[in-house]
Amino acid sequence: GENVEQHPSTLSVQEGDSAVIKCTYSDSASNYFPWYKQELGKRPQLIIDIRSNVGEKKDQRIAVTLNKTAKHFSLHITETQPEDSAVYFCAPTDSWGKLQFGAGTQVVVTP
Amino acid sequence: NAGVTQTPKFRILKIGQSMTLQCAQDMNHNYMYWYRQDPGMGLKLIYYSVGAGITDKGEVPNGYNVSRSTTEDFPLRLELAAPSQTSVYFCASSPLLGAGELFFGEGSRLTVL
Numbered sequence: 197g198e199n200v201e202q203h204p205s206t207l208s209v210q211e212g213d214s215a216v217i218k219c220t221y222s223d224s225a226s227n228y229f230p231w232y233k234q235e236l237g238k239r240p241q242l243i244i245d246i247r248s249n250v251g252e253k254k255d256q257r258i259a260v261t262l263n264k265t266a267k268h269f270s271l272h273i274t275e276t277q278p279e280d281s282a283v284y285f286c287a288p289t290d291s292w293g294k295l296q297f298g299a300g301t302q303v304v305v306t307p
Numbered sequence: 308n309a310g311v312t313q314t315p316k317f318r319i320l321k322i323g324q325s326m327t328l329q330c331a332q333d334m335n336h337n338y339m340y341w342y343r344q345d346p347g348m349g350l351k352l353i354y355y356s357v358g359a360g361i362t363d364k365g366e367v368p369n370g371y372n373v374s375r376s377t378t379e380d381f382p383l384r385l386e387l388a389a390p391s392q393t394s395v396y397f398c399a400s401s402p403l404l405g406a407g408e409l410f411f412g413e414g415s416r417l418t419v420l
Binding site for chain 1: 347351414
């Protein structure tokens with residue numbers, strides 16, 4: 197099946213700094229690449245996604261970049277704020293279109 | 308708009324007991340999913356359904372069963388509960404497969420003692 201790895205597993209940043217999380221995957225058939233945010237005790241929620249025919253997508257302070265050749269995509273958060281503290285999951289699709297979630301990255305934004 | 312509704316939110320079971328986690332969505336989505344999330348881990352797919360009457364195994368189906376008699380409902384059955392099934396269970400639905408947002412329920416925290 198799809199092998200999905202996220203790095204780093206934890207990330208501590210100072211408020212106002214940028215955060216970058218990288219997700220690598222193994223299935224060359226993957227064609228949809230979302231990022232989910234999960235606050236403590238809450239359900240995961242989609243924050244941004246990208247399709248295989250696009251290299252970069254931006255939505256205010258968050259962006260996702262995709263390198264299909266190298267099989268990785270990254271989440272970029274600029275001007276981090278305390279409310280960005282959460283666990284972030286990448287979830288590329290497998291050959292059948294099902295999402296395969298990474299193990300998550302705990303982001304802590306310190307004031 | 309309720310979205311995806313899961314019940315119960317919390318449950319404690321004894322080893323060997325059985326129970327059903329209920330999931331209902333009111334968005335007319337064809338695709339529904341059950342995931343489990345162990346502490347500090349990602350979500351693992353247990354079962355999914357592409358429409359009423361059609362279900363298929365995910366990554367970790369052992370010890371579970373599902374049915375999909377209507378578009379709205381997708382219950383998850385645990386038979387002979389084991390401590391290894393202690394987890395948070397999330398039901399989700401989506402209008403498309405592999406091309407759009409998954410809408411999650413609030414989760415059901417199950418403890419097996």
